[in-house]
Amino acid sequence: xxxxERLRHVVLKVDRAHGHLRSLRGELSTxxxxxxxxxxxxxxxxxRKPIYFxxxxxxxxxxxxxVAGDVIQNLVTALDHLAYQLVCVSTNDAPPNxxxxxxxxxRDADTYEKGKRRKLDGASDAxxxxxDELEPYQGGNDTLWTMQQLNNVEKHRLxxxxxxxAGGVNLGQLGAHLVESTFPPEAVEALKSMSLYIQPVDxxxxxxxxxxxxxxAPDEPPNPDQQFRFDVALHEPxxxxxxxxxxxxxxxxxTVQLVVDRLSPLLESQA
Numbered sequence: 371x372x373x374x375e376r377l378r379h380v381v382l383k384v385d386r387a388h389g390h391l392r393s394l395r396g397e398l399s400t401x402x403x404x405x406x407x408x409x410x411x412x413x414x415x416x417x418r419k420p421i422y423f424x425x426x427x428x429x430x431x432x433x434x435x436x437v438a439g440d441v442i443q444n445l446v447t448a449l450d451h452l453a454y455q456l457v458c459v460s461t462n463d464a465p466p467n468x469x470x471x472x473x474x475x476x477r478d479a480d481t482y483e484k485g486k487r488r489k490l491d492g493a494s495d496a497x498x499x500x501x502d503e504l505e506p507y508q509g510g511n512d513t514l515w516t517m518q519q520l521n522n523v524e525k526h527r528l529x530x531x532x533x534x535x536a537g538g539v540n541l542g543q544l545g546a547h548l549v550e551s552t553f554p555p556e557a558v559e560a561l562k563s564m565s566l567y568i569q570p571v572d573x574x575x576x577x578x579x580x581x582x583x584x585x586x587a588p589d590e591p592p593n594p595d596q597q598f599r600f601d602v603a604l605h606e607p608x609x610x611x612x613x614x615x616x617x618x619x620x621x622x623x624x625t626v627q628l629v630v631d632r633l634s635p636l637l638e639s640q641a
Contacts, residue, residue: 373634376458376459376637377630377634379451380448380630383444383445383447383448383451384623384627387448387623387626388623390437390440390441390444391619393437394438394441394615397433397437398434398602398616401430401434401602406427407424407577407600408425409422409424411423411592418588418589419587420585421586422582422592422596423580423581423583424536424574424578424579424580424581426579427577430533430576434615435531435532438532438604438615439524441619442520442521443524445517445622446473448630449473449514449626452630453472453474453490453493454468454471455637456501456633456636457497459494460497465491465492470488470489471489471490471492473501473506474486474489474501474506475506475507475514475515476507477507479509479510481507482506482510486502496636497636500633501633503632504632513621513625514625516610517625517626519606519609520610523609531604532602532603533605534577534600534602534603535574535576535577535600535602535605536570536577536598536600537567537569537573537598537600537601538567538568538569538598539567539568539570539597539598540564540565540597540598540599541568542562542597543564543593543595543597544584544593544596545561546562546595547593547595547596549561573601573603575603575612576605602614602615602616604618
């Protein structure tokens with residue numbers, strides 16, 4: 371079998387993942403176009419400090435979690451297809467356990483070492499060594515481990531951990547507001563034009579009305595120009611803690627493509 375044919379199903383799954391990712395970007399754009407978040411200001415009667423808080427937060431559509439799961443599932447399946455073809459090349463298309471071949475991703479290096487040959491039963495030493503170099507375990511290639519863990523979660527329940535969170539406060543407007551009475555007007559305008567966001571420690575996942583975003587100084591007048599950023603993120607404690615959704619999935623896709631690129635020469639040389 372030609373190497374291109376061996377890679378065909380791998381490529382199809384990766385392409386399908388990218389198709390879901392494009393769909394997800396479009397649906398996220400539609401969601402944000404509805405202006406799903408609004409910010410208001412109140413004043414603490416005791417401290418007299420202004421409090422910027424979320425006054426409106428539309429729920430993130432469940433479909434976004436479904437599509438995110440589809441992206442992850444197709445990428446993991448692409449790696450399993452690649453593992454199967456590595457075994458097929460090594461065994462002249464007669465894998466000893468064809469229904470139990472998986473790309474070996476483990477929780478740590480020791481677990482990987484103990485289980486890699488079982489998951490790649492029949493693969494050549496060269497193929498095993500090439501996979502070893504990828505370090506597909508937590509503490510090695512954490513991206514692969516995170517992707518696989520999320521895929522395991524998605525097998526059993528909807529990724530309801532997709533939701534909105536606070537993405538940051540713009541330091542430009544914050545700084546301009548603090549110095550507008552003492553700095554020259556041109557300096558204040560330069561600060562206002564900045565786009566420099568600092569992420570909060572508490573992002574308020576999942577974001578709901580009432581969540582406090584910023585606390586000002588006593589008697590400080592509210593800043594009508596203050597900007598805030600909001601993210602749609604995936605928050606699965608211990609796996610992906612508040613990771614913005616699109617960059618996370620793009621990282622998965624990039625990593626899987628790198629794995630395919632690294633291992634596909636083994637199919638060519640042994641085809």
